[in-house]
Amino acid sequence: MxxxxxxxxxxxxxxxxxxxxxxxxxxxxxxxxxxxxxxLGSPVLLVDALxxxxxxxxxxxxxxxxxxxxxxxxxxxxxxxxxxxxxxxVIFNLAGQVxxxxxxRDPLADLEINCRGPLVLLEACRLHNGGVKVVxxxxxxxxxxxxxxxxAETHLxxxxxxNGVNKMAGEWYHLVYxxxxxxxxxxxxxxxxxxxxxxxxxxxxxxIPWFIRRALEGAEITLYGDGSQLRDLTFVDDAVEALLLxxxxxxxxxxxxxxxxxxxxxxxxxxxxIVELAGGGSVRCVPWPSExxxxxxxxxxxxxxxxxxxxxxxxxxxxxxGLQRTIAYYRAHGRHYxxxxxxxxxxxxxxxxxx
Amino acid sequence: MxxxxxxxxxxxxxxxxxxxxxxxxxxxxxxxxxxxxxxLGSPVLLVDALxxxxxxxxxxxxxxxxxxxxxxxxxxxxxxxxxxxxxxxVIFNLAGQVxxxxxxRDPLADLEINCRGPLVLLEACRLHNGGVKVVxxxxxxxxxxxxxxxxAETHLxxxxxxNGVNKMAGEWYHLVYxxxxxxxxxxxxxxxxxxxxxxxxxxxxxxIPWFIRRALEGAEITLYGDGSQLRDLTFVDDAVEALLLxxxxxxxxxxxxxxxxxxxxxxxxxxxxIVELAGGGSVRCVPWPSExxxxxxxxxxxxxxxxxxxxxxxxxxxxxxGLQRTIAYYRAHGRHYxxxxxxxxxxxxxxxxxx
Numbered sequence: 001m002x003x004x005x006x007x008x009x010x011x012x013x014x015x016x017x018x019x020x021x022x023x024x025x026x027x028x029x030x031x032x033x034x035x036x037x038x039x040l041g042s043p044v045l046l047v048d049a050l051x052x053x054x055x056x057x058x059x060x061x062x063x064x065x066x067x068x069x070x071x072x073x074x075x076x077x078x079x080x081x082x083x084x085x086x087x088x089x090v091i092f093n094l095a096g097q098v099x100x101x102x103x104x105r106d107p108l109a110d111l112e113i114n115c116r117g118p119l120v121l122l123e124a125c126r127l128h129n130g131g132v133k134v135v136x137x138x139x140x141x142x143x144x145x146x147x148x149x150x151x152a153e154t155h156l157x158x159x160x161x162x163n164g165v166n167k168m169a170g171e172w173y174h175l176v177y178x179x180x181x182x183x184x185x186x187x188x189x190x191x192x193x194x195x196x197x198x199x200x201x202x203x204x205x206x207x208i209p210w211f212i213r214r215a216l217e218g219a220e221i222t223l224y225g226d227g228s229q230l231r232d233l234t235f236v237d238d239a240v241e242a243l244l245l246x247x248x249x250x251x252x253x254x255x256x257x258x259x260x261x262x263x264x265x266x267x268x269x270x271x272x273x274i275v276e277l278a279g280g281g282s283v284r285c286v287p288w289p290s291e292x293x294x295x296x297x298x299x300x301x302x303x304x305x306x307x308x309x310x311x312x313x314x315x316x317x318x319x320x321x322g323l324q325r326t327i328a329y330y331r332a333h334g335r336h337y338x339x340x341x342x343x344x345x346x347x348x349x350x351x352x353x354x355x
Numbered sequence: 356m357x358x359x360x361x362x363x364x365x366x367x368x369x370x371x372x373x374x375x376x377x378x379x380x381x382x383x384x385x386x387x388x389x390x391x392x393x394x395l396g397s398p399v400l401l402v403d404a405l406x407x408x409x410x411x412x413x414x415x416x417x418x419x420x421x422x423x424x425x426x427x428x429x430x431x432x433x434x435x436x437x438x439x440x441x442x443x444x445v446i447f448n449l450a451g452q453v454x455x456x457x458x459x460r461d462p463l464a465d466l467e468i469n470c471r472g473p474l475v476l477l478e479a480c481r482l483h484n485g486g487v488k489v490v491x492x493x494x495x496x497x498x499x500x501x502x503x504x505x506x507a508e509t510h511l512x513x514x515x516x517x518n519g520v521n522k523m524a525g526e527w528y529h530l531v532y533x534x535x536x537x538x539x540x541x542x543x544x545x546x547x548x549x550x551x552x553x554x555x556x557x558x559x560x561x562x563i564p565w566f567i568r569r570a571l572e573g574a575e576i577t578l579y580g581d582g583s584q585l586r587d588l589t590f591v592d593d594a595v596e597a598l599l600l601x602x603x604x605x606x607x608x609x610x611x612x613x614x615x616x617x618x619x620x621x622x623x624x625x626x627x628x629i630v631e632l633a634g635g636g637s638v639r640c641v642p643w644p645s646e647x648x649x650x651x652x653x654x655x656x657x658x659x660x661x662x663x664x665x666x667x668x669x670x671x672x673x674x675x676x677g678l679q680r681t682i683a684y685y686r687a688h689g690r691h692y693x694x695x696x697x698x699x700x701x702x703x704x705x706x707x708x709x710x
Contacts, residue, residue, distance in 0.1 A: 116466060119517070120463070168527070169523065176520060179515065
């Protein structure tokens with residue numbers, strides 16, 4: 001492990017031999033975290049329910065399959081949690097339903113996954129392993145449309161869909177259990193995380209993988225409006241480092257931290273960059289459909305100075321490098337992420353609602 | 356109806372013949388609202404699940420029992436909601452689990468009642484009656500420990516228990532459905548509401564009724580600390596007027612409003628006033644138990660200038676008058692609210708956790 005020059009040494013050393021559980025461990029961020037933890041010498045337990053249409057994908061861990069423990073199980077099952085939680089020193093609680101569109105189509109399913117799940121896990125911690133540390137992944141979606149930029153942690157929370165409400169609640173359960181029961185917990189508010197191993201089967205879980213898939217298919221990327229909305233992107237390796245720092249650092253307990261990106265970029269420039277790097281596809285701007293305009297949140301980028309100050313984290317991978325690595329990954333492994341039969345590639349919906 | 360001099364004429368006239376549903380209609384605020392709506396000529400449907408240990412009490416509506424429709428039913432039952440919601444023009448969504456202590460003892464039950472319930476109701480509105488107006492009762496508990504006083508609606512939300520988290524989510528579901536689907540919704544953040552028809556069976560649903568019961572029983576009222584924490588109290592008739600205004604006024608759509616009291620009062624003064632007006636009981640201050648001190652929120656009183664400005668509401672009943680009316684009610688009807696057999700009156704826990 002050549003970590004001595006990366007500035008994160010202490011956190012990295014912390015995980016050697018440390019028993020870690022990752023919920024949502026077959027998903028996008030969870031599997032990338034698992035690779036890193038295996039490198040760092042941590043015995044890793046992956047828990048994933050492999051819910052249909054979610055990001056869990058066995059291929060995501062194929063290269064470390066014999067170096068991790070895997071339990072296909074649902075966070076909402078209290079008995080399973082009572083079985084697994086006592087064995088852990090750190091839990092990365094990443095399981096969740098992340099589609100904003102799906103949360104409006106089936107709000108009760110989103111409630112079950114994003115509220116009941118974390119509560120069952122935290123109850124298991126309280127009852128069976130009060131000494132565990134929990135790191136939760138929240139989302140910038142809880143802020144809604146920014147009143148000012150960049151958005152700091154103290155910005156008013158105004159979630160614009162059921163998923164945002166439930167993720168806000170999920171975050172607060174962790175903070176309440178930290179405060180009332182002393183179960184050490186930290187919440188990271190992720191922005192637009194992207195990179196290898198992200199779901200690409202449909203366009204309801206983030207616009208970046210969808211843009212990449214469209215470009216790799218030589219298809220058109222459609223943007224609402226003039227594409228001038230700014231976004232900050234976090235490459236998944238940077239998000240993983242933030243998780244590791246939060247899990248290892250006592251100063252993170254009871255705190256929430258924004259993540260962020262190196263430099264905000266407009267959706268138009270992002271789509272153009274993807275088309276350029278992928279060597280295929282095209283970009284077209286169309287007017288906002290009237291029924292979708294009310295949920296446009298405009299530009300968003302986060303103020304991540306708090307996590308830089310407290311944990312020493314900052315994003316290191318810029319958009320070009322991150323996209324190159326992501327595109328290379330999907331060029332090699334795309335068939336594990338979306339069907340290639342022509343009739344499945346017809347879907348050409350514009351960028352999903354909450355880009 | 357002699358409303359012409361009360362300043363709320365328009366709202367009052369709005370309800371004549373207006374079909375109204377009250378969820379939690381057998382509870383404290385719900386039943387008081389029902390009396391007022393019957394006076395105003397509204398056909399009222401009360402929905403209440405009569406969940407054990409909650410505030411639903413058939414005696415609460417005994418005097419108007421033949422003037423209202425009553426359905427013992429659970430908000431979480433989608434079929435029942437599909438049956439009832441289409442018939443309503445205004446829904447006062449008051450059903451909820453209100454005990455902070457119970458929410459920590461059984462967080463999943465609180466989730467079911469306070470999150471699933473509102474979501475099922477709102478889905479019924481979306482599917483079967485998009486033109487309905489919904490008024491939701493939220494709580495000042497979502498603010499947590501105030502950073503400054505008085506607390507305005509824009510104050511950071513920092514709920515300190517699971518109930519506070521779930522009520523915050525319940526409020527946001529309403530705002531999201533207002534914004535995304537145009538289902539007109541308003542949330543009122545109630546402070547310490549008190550008055551006739553409040554649960555007095557146990558001390559886990561608010562300290563004011565508990566103080567009153569103790570005084571009426573000639574027992575000791577125990578306060579943590581020196582009792583100098585300030586609280587603002589809303590007499591239930593004032594809360595009912597705020598609900599009526601919110602339900603009748605289009606300017607309330609998509610908005611949240613704090614309620615508040617005429618003048619903040621310390622817990623010590625409040626307990627003393629209750630003992631004086633009830634002519635019995637006594638007050639004793641004890642040190643904060645160490646395990647409860649972390650959840651002391653200090654003083655709290657709300658800034659209600661927004662609802663005064665937008666809806667013209669302000670609290671009118673001061674603490675002395677409100678307590679007199681409340682004490683008179685329980686002196687006459689106390690046997691319907693708590694058992695009088697001696698062994699049931701032993702419980703002398705201090706003021707509940709979140710006074």
